[in-house]
Structures are given as structure tokens and as C-alpha cells.
Amino acid sequence: MGNFAANEGLSIFVILVWLGINAFLFVHFYMAFLVDRYYYTRVILGHALSWARAPAACLNFNCMLILLPVCRNLLSFLRGSIQCCSRTAARQLDRNLTFHKLVAYMIALHTAIHIIAHLFNFERFMDSQLMINNSHLPYVLSQIGKNDNRSYLNPIRTNETSQTIVMFTTIAGLTGVVITLALILIITSSMEVIRRSYFEVFWFTHHLFIVFFIGLVAHGIGRIVRGQTVESIIVHDPKKCHSKFETWGQSGTDCPKPDFAGNPPMTWKWVVGPMFLYVCERLVRFYRSQQKVVITKVVMHPSKTLELQMKKKGFKMEVGQYVFMQCPSISQLEWHPFTLTSAPEEDHLSVHIRIVGDWTQALYTACGGDKTVVLDAWTLPKLAVDGPFGTASEDVFRYEVVMLVGAGIGVTPFASVLKSVWYKHVQENKNVFTKKIYFYWLCPETQAFEWFADLLQSLERQMTEKDMRDFLSYNIYLTRWKDAEAAHFRVQYEAENDPITGLKQKTRYGKPNWDNEFSAIATQHPGSKVGVFLCGPTALAKALGKQCISHTESGTEFIFNKENF
Amino acid sequence: MGKIEWAMWANEQSLAAGLIYATGGIVGVAGQFRGWQFAAFGIAAGVFVCLLEYPRSKRRKGTSVERTGQYCFTVCVKAFGPLTRNYYVRAFLHAALCVPGGFMLATVLGCVCLGIASLIYLSAAIHGEHWEPILPRTEQPKSVGNSIKEPPQNPPPRPPPELRRKKVDKLETAVYDNPMSVTINE
Numbered sequence: 189m190g191n192f193a194a195n196e197g198l199s200i201f202v203i204l205v206w207l208g209i210n211a212f213l214f215v216h217f218y219m220a221f222l223v224d225r226y227y228y229t230r231v232i233l234g235h236a237l238s239w240a241r242a243p244a245a246c247l248n249f250n251c252m253l254i255l256l257p258v259c260r261n262l263l264s265f266l267r268g269s270i271q272c273c274s275r276t277a278a279r280q281l282d283r284n285l286t287f288h289k290l291v292a293y294m295i296a297l298h299t300a301i302h303i304i305a306h307l308f309n310f311e312r313f314m315d316s317q318l319m320i321n322n323s324h325l326p327y328v329l330s331q332i333g334k335n336d337n338r339s340y341l342n343p344i345r346t347n348e349t350s351q352t353i354v355m356f357t358t359i360a361g362l363t364g365v366v367i368t369l370a371l372i373l374i375i376t377s378s379m380e381v382i383r384r385s386y387f388e389v390f391w392f393t394h395h396l397f398i399v400f401f402i403g404l405v406a407h408g409i410g411r412i413v414r415g416q417t418v419e420s421i422i423v424h425d426p427k428k429c430h431s432k433f434e435t436w437g438q439s440g441t442d443c444p445k446p447d448f449a450g451n452p453p454m455t456w457k458w459v460v461g462p463m464f465l466y467v468c469e470r471l472v473r474f475y476r477s478q479q480k481v482v483i484t485k486v487v488m489h490p491s492k493t494l495e496l497q498m499k500k501k502g503f504k505m506e507v508g509q510y511v512f513m514q515c516p517s518i519s520q521l522e523w524h525p526f527t528l529t530s531a532p533e534e535d536h537l538s539v540h541i542r543i544v545g546d547w548t549q550a551l552y553t554a555c556g557g558d559k560t561v562v563l564d565a566w567t568l569p570k571l572a573v574d575g576p577f578g579t580a581s582e583d584v585f586r587y588e589v590v591m592l593v594g595a596g597i598g599v600t601p602f603a604s605v606l607k608s609v610w611y612k613h614v615q616e617n618k619n620v621f622t623k624k625i626y627f628y629w630l631c632p633e634t635q636a637f638e639w640f641a642d643l644l645q646s647l648e649r650q651m652t653e654k655d656m657r658d659f660l661s662y663n664i665y666l667t668r669w670k671d672a673e674a675a676h677f678r679v680q681y682e683a684e685n686d687p688i689t690g691l692k693q694k695t696r697y698g699k700p701n702w703d704n705e706f707s708a709i710a711t712q713h714p715g716s717k718v719g720v721f722l723c724g725p726t727a728l729a730k731a732l733g734k735q736c737i738s739h740t741e742s743g744t745e746f747i748f749n750k751e752n753f
Numbered sequence: 754m755g756k757i758e759w760a761m762w763a764n765e766q767s768l769a770a771g772l773i774y775a776t777g778g779i780v781g782v783a784g785q786f787r788g789w790q791f792a793a794f795g796i797a798a799g800v801f802v803c804l805l806e807y808p809r810s811k812r813r814k815g816t817s818v819e820r821t822g823q824y825c826f827t828v829c830v831k832a833f834g835p836l837t838r839n840y841y842v843r844a845f846l847h848a849a850l851c852v853p854g855g856f857m858l859a860t861v862l863g864c865v866c867l868g869i870a871s872l873i874y875l876s877a878a879i880h881g882e883h884w885e886p887i888l889p890r891t892e893q894p895k896s897v898g899n900s901i902k903e904p905p906q907n908p909p910p911r912p913p914p915e916l917r918r919k920k921v922d923k924l925e926t927a928v929y930d931n932p933m934s935v936t937i938n939e
Contacts, residue, residue, distance in 0.1 A: 304780050307859050311786045351858040365862070372773070372866055376765040381809075381818055386757040 199283060203290070206253075210246050210294065217245035225415040227426035228341060228446060232316050232326045233309050240305035241413070243298035248458040250298065251404060254291045255462040257284035259469040260577050296375060299368060306364075310344075310351040317347040328433050332445060339447040343412045359410035367403035370396040388522065401463060404455055411450025420447040477514060477572035484536055486555045486568070489639040492543040494552050495529075497536045500573055505532050507584060507608045508601040511575030513539070518550040518569070527600040528576060531607035533615075537573075540600060540639060583749065585622050587719030591709065591746075593628045593732065595724030599640055602627065602723070606660070610647055613656065626709060627662035628700060630724070664695045702731060706739040706746065715743040722749070759877035760810055760840060760884070767847060767870035768806045774854060774863025775799025781859035788857040795860040798850045802867065805830060805837070811885035819887055831886045838885075840878035847871035 221238040222230075229237055257263070267281045316326030333340025344354050355361030376382075377393035416426065429436070429443035437445040485497035505528055512523040524547060530538040543552050556563040584590055584605050594602050609625060631637060644662060651657050709718060722732050736746035774795050781792025808827040811817045830837045837843070848871040854864030 300776075303862070304776075307777070307780050307786075308784055310858055311784060314787070352856075352861060355858060355861070365865070368862060369865060369869075372769060373766070373869070376769050377762055379765050382762055382765060385761065385812075385815065389757055389762060 213245045214242045218242040236308040243301040252458045255466045257288040313344045341448040360412040363403040363407045370400045408453030414448045483568045494541045497538045505576040509576035514572040529603040533611035589718045591720045593722045595630045598723030632668040710744040763873035770866035771802030777859040791857040827886045844874035
């Protein structure tokens with residue numbers, strides 16, 4: 189139970205604070221429109237006025253927040269600064285996309301409440317113009333300001349129109365429709381199904397957020413929410429004068445005609461800061477992308493994997509980070525994330541790219557993948573690299589004992605980790621805090637990641653030479669096999685090297701028994717903090733998370749970190 | 754934009770549009786707004802669109818993810834044959850359904866969203882897409898006998914028991930952790 193608090197406590201706290209602020213803003217602004225200034229507005233609209241203004245305040249707050257979790261460079265910078273103080277706080281920043289989605293759902297919810305309340309508001313405004321009867325207070329109120337068009341209360345100025353027309357001819361109405369449409373299109377194209385299959389549609393439609401923010405700031409310019417002016421309240425007290433509306437302004441009464449004015453727009457005050465930060469973020473990304481990147485080596489691995497080794501001046505990375513890459517000759521607008529497979533100690537940066545879609549296929553062709561002759565360096569395409577951006581793997585070396593679990597393509601960030609581990613030991617860096625690494629690799633077939641098996645082979649060789657076989661314990665689990673292959677494996681059981689990978693450590697078949705593994709590690713390392721790092725599917729994340737919680741006893745503490753892609 | 758199947762996005766958009774259309778209609782009717790008849794139509798049209806769009810189509814390439822409980826809807830929609838299969842029909846249907854929504858403020862948003870969905874469906878139809886039902890696989894998995902004397906169908910590659918006994922000198926490379934000792938007499 190204690191580990192649950194360690195793993196989830198800060199997240200829950202952040203969510204509760206965020207919900208609390210939302211609730212507070214809602215109630216506060218609901219009450220703010222129940223004062224005398226809006227007495228006459230409420231005569232026409234009732235509580236629908238407050239029901240529209242309260243979610244508007246929450247919308248201001250959430251639209252301010254939504255841009256912040258996607259400022260990657262800012263978050264990387266914060267992460268670096270916080271890491272020295274608190275590992276937990278730094279890990280919290282890994283959940284930025286989850287928070288972005290939560291805030292988006294909240295925006296959708298408040299937009300719905302806001303729109304429904306305004307539907308009632310418009311209907312009631314229209315009603316009070318149509319009820320042509322001078323003994324009816326709403327109608328009398330709607331006639332105020334007919335001459336100068338300044339001190340009016342009812343934004344629907346005549347009875348010869350309809351709400352729909354008014355909506356499309358007022359700034360507030362028009363911007364409201366536009367930004368709501370933008371929001372709906374953004375949400376429908378961000379559904380997981382669309383996002384995973386057609387990333388480009390998601391990414392391009394998401395840029396409608398620019399329309400959204402411009403419309404949002406312009407939404408209040410028309411000052412359509414009106415209340416009595418301060419000067420008018422002094423001379424005309426609504427509580428006393430509301431019943432005497434038939435004699436307002438006539439000589440002898442102490443109730444002159446009330447004056448109304450609109451509230452100044454407030455939204456820009458909330459969102460201008462984050463908008464500025466986001467503009468800076470995009471400028472930083474653009475600047476970094478303009479730095480020259482030179483491809484030094486192209487390696488074609490079997491099973492459609494392309495390795496690119498590049499050099500970029502001034503590029504510094506940590507283990508397990510990722511970069512965004514763009515190839516202007518393929519597409520000006522597309523940036524795709526790839527995990528770095530090189531170690532910080534190497535003089536180049538490398539990525540291993542699986543050829544699965546349009547962009548990767550085009551990159552493969554541009555780098556001469558389908559040609560057999562060696563290409564000259566100057567014919568290789570120009571690339572832009574933005575990054576590196578930090579993920580959980582950065583924390584690997586802060587734990588004494590580490591469990592790395594990679595499933596399928598999730599093994600990629602660990603290539604960087606293992607290489608770096610090796611370089612650190614070769615350089616006889618006594619400051620290495622990490623004493624033991626347990627590496628688990630689950631995959632349906634090793635062919636797709638032969639390059640990784642090669643890496644393990646070379647590490648194994650070097651470890652044997654330096655007599656350090658205990659440092660890294662790796663376990664490869666093959667989760668699928670064919671009958672014909674199975675016969676071959678049975679026969680090769682006694683061979684020294686594994687028939688599939690050629691490694692001394694034999695490949696295992698099926699899935700690991702996590703209970704046993706965790707218990708064994710807990711027994712071997714009592715009293716230590718074990719970092720568990722996973723890059724793989726959600727189901728496995730849940731299983732490992734549960735194992736971490738249940739195997740954390742007095743002494744050994746398992747702390748779970750999941751990669752986030 | 755590569756090999757995108759527009760129909761998938763059109764499906765999400767029209768489902769959202771149906772919900773918005775119906776919600777606007779409910780507000781219009783419940784608040785007894787002027788023109789509530791359009792709102793009532795909005796509820797009916799919105800619900801109809803939701804029912805039509807709930808079952809996802811099978812994708813041409815890749816795995817299709819079903820929505821929860823969509824099987825009964827799939828069967829109903831499939832029953833209409835070419836009317837529901839063809840996306841030109843759907844595009845025209847959505848365009849027609851959305852028009853009455855434009856006459857009343859509460860349903861205007863639903864109208865515009867459904868109109869956009871209709872345009873995306875038109876694009877899908879022009880690209881030659883059509884609706885395919887996702888049906889469960891017909892072959893039943895072989896029932897596993899209760900007796901554990903039945904061997905597993907695809908066991909991990911194991912050598913016979915005499916080789917499986919862990920040899921003391923080869924403990925490190927032993928692949929299998931037998932929970933009980935394996936002897937030739939068992």
C-alpha cells in the first residue's frame with residue numbers, strides 16, 4: 189500500500205488541486221453574478237446568466253492550462269532542474285500528455301454547459317423583445333438604449349430578427365460558433381483510433397487550436413454581458429425601483445432610467461502568458477531544427493530496419509531520450525519521434541527506424557535503401573533534428589538495482605542504456621551507482637530486432653573478457669514460435685550458444701513468471717530501491733505496476749516507471 | 754496524407770454530431786423554445802444518426818477495433834444492405850438530416866457538425882471506401898478437454914524429460930525452472 193502512495197501520490201494530489209480550483213472558480217463566478225448590478229439582467233435571464241458565466245471562468249482557467257503540458261522544451265528544462273531535488277516530481281512531468289487530455293475533457297464539459305446556458309439566455313432575450321407590452325418589465329428593459337445604442341441591456345435590439353441571425357451577426361456569437369466547431373473537430377480527430385492509425389490527420393487538425401485561441405480572445409470583445417453601470421446603481425437602486433418601472437425617468441420619481449454597459453473582455457489576461465510560452469516553444473523547436481545535421485552512416489538491418497548515424501554540433505543527450513526528426517525533402521510539416529539508440533559517450537547520435545508507413549518508406553528510399561551501390565555523402569537527404577527530450581529512462585542510473593523490461597519495439601530505448609552502462613564501466617567510472625541490471629526482452633520474433641541481438645552479443649563478449657558477467661543479467665522471452673522451429677530448438681538444447689540469438693544466455697519461451705522474478709530480485713537485494721522501467725503495452729504496464737506494489741515489503745522498494753509514447 | 758481511410762474520421766465526427774444534435778434538441782424541447790418542433794426533429798435525427806454510426810466499419814488494412822457492444826448494431830445496419838454500405842448514400846442522408854437543424858438556434862451546432870461529417874463521408878465515397886461489418890470469427894476454438902492428460906496445443910520447445918533434469922554444472926544456463934523434479938519414472 190505504501191508503494192501506491194509513492195507511485196501515485198503526487199499525481200492524485202495534482203489532480204485534486206486542479207479539480208478544487210475548477211470547483212472554486214465555478215462557485216465563485218456563479219455567485220458573482222447574483223449581485224445587484226445584474227439584477228435587471230437576471231429579471232430577463234434568471235439563473236441562466238450565472239450558469240453561463242461560471243463555466244466561462246473555468247474555461248478561462250483550463251484554456252490557460254492546456255498549452256503548458258505540450259511545451260516540450262520547457263518541460264525538459266524543468267525536469268532537468270527538478271531532478272536534483274526530487275525524483276518523484278520529475279517523474280510527474282512524464283505524465284504531461286495525460287494531463288493535457290484531462291484538461292481537454294474539462295474544456296469540452298464546460299463548453300457544453302456554457303452553450304446550453306446561452307441557448308436559454310438567447311431564448312429569454314428574444315422572448316422579452318417579442319412580448320410587446322409596456323406593463324411587462326422585461327419588455328421595458330429591452331427598450332432601454334434604443335436611441336443611442338450604448339446603454340442597452342438586451343443585446344437583441346429589435347423584434348424583427350431571430351436568435352440565429354443575432355448569433356451570426358454578433359462577435360460573441362460568431363466567434364463562439366467558430367471556436368466550438370474547431371474544438372469538436374480537434375476532439376473527433378484526436379480519438380485514439382484516428383491518432384494511432386492516421387497521425388497526420390490528427391496533427392494537422394490539431395493545429396485548429398490556433399483558430400480556437402484567436403476566437404477565444406476575440407469572444408468577449410463585443411461586451412455582450414451587460415449589467416448596470418456603477419454610476420447608475422448609485423442613483424437607481426434596483427431593489428427599490430424595480431416595481432416602479434412604469435414611471436422610470438418621469439419627473440417626480442427618484443428612479444431615473446437605469447444605464448447598462450458591458451464587461452470588458454477578461455480572457456486575454458488568462459491565456460496571453462501560456463500563448464507566449466507556446467510561441468517561444470515553437471520558435472525554440474524551429475531554431476533547433478535549423479542546426480545542421482550530417483548523416484555519417486546508413487546501415488540497413490534485416491527486417492526493414494534502417495539505422496541512421498548522424499552528427500549535430502553541440503548535441504548533448506542522456507540515456508533513453510528521444511528526438512523528433514524532419515526531412516524537408518519528404519514533407520515540410522511532418523516531425524516524427526524516434527528513440528535514440530546511441531549512448532551519450534559516443535561521438536554520434538543514432539536512431540533505428542522501422543519502415544512501417546509513408547514517411548519512413550520515403551526516408552528509406554531517399555537514403556538509398558533500395559540501391560545496391562554506395563551513395564556519396566552529399567546525395568543523402570538533409571535532416572532536421574529537434575531534441576533531445578527526456579523520458580523516464582534518464583533516471584536509470586539513480587537506482588542501485590534496475591529492472592529493464594522491453595516488449596517488442598519497446599526495447600529500443602534500452603539499447604542506449606545498455607551501451608552507456610558498458611561505456612561507463614569501460615572507462616572504469618567508479619561513480620557508477622548502479623550495481624546490477626536485470627534486462628527482460630519480450631518479443632514475438634527476434635528477427636525484427638536482430639540489430640539489438642547483435643548489440644547484446646557484443647556486450648556479452650566484452651563482459652566475458654573483462655570478467656564481469658554478473659553485472660548484467662538478461663533474459664529474452666520469445667512469445668511466439670512455429671512448430672517447425674520448435675523441433676529445431678529441442679534438438680539444439682544442449683548447444684552452448686542459443687540457436688536463435690547466438691548468445692550464451694538461452695532464449696526462453698513464453699512469458700516470464702513475474703511473481704517469481706520479483707521475488708527472486710527482492711531476496712537477492714534486500715533493503716534497496718529497485719527501479720523498474722518498462723517500455724511496452726499498457727496491459728504489461730498494469731501487470732508490472734501491480735507486481736511492484738505487491739512485492740514492495742519492508743526494505744526492498746520497487747518503483748515503477750513507464751515510458752510514454 | 755497517405756493511406757487514410759476517411760470513413761474512420763467521418764464516423765467519429767458523425768457520432769459526435771449525432772450526440773450534439775440530440776442534446777440541442779433536448780434543450781430546445783425541455784425549455785419549450787420557439788420552434789421546438791425543429792428541436793424534436795433534432796432529437797429523432799440525432800438518435801438515428803448515433804444508432805447508424807455506432808458500429809465501426811471493418812478497416813481495409815490493419816486491425817479494426819470494435820466499440821463496446823456493437824455487435825447487435827452491426828447486425829441491424831448490415832440488414833439494410835447497399836443503403837448502409839454505400840457512403841454516397843450516407844453523405845446525402847446526413848446532409849438532408851442536418852438541414853432542419855439550421856432553423857433553430859439550439860440545433861444549429863448539430864446541423865453544422867453533421868454537415869461537416871457529410872462532407873468527410875463524401876470524400877470517403879469518392880476514394881472508393883465502403884462500410885464492412887465486423888463479424889466475429891466463425892470457427893470455434895477447439896474445446897480443451899477437462900483432463901490434463903491432453904497435451905498443450907503449442908507447447909514451448911522442450912526436450913524430453915531425461916534431458917530436462919538440471920545438471921549441476923550447467924545450472925546457470927538451464928532454461929527451465931521445473932517446479933517439481935522430473936524423473937524418468939513419472
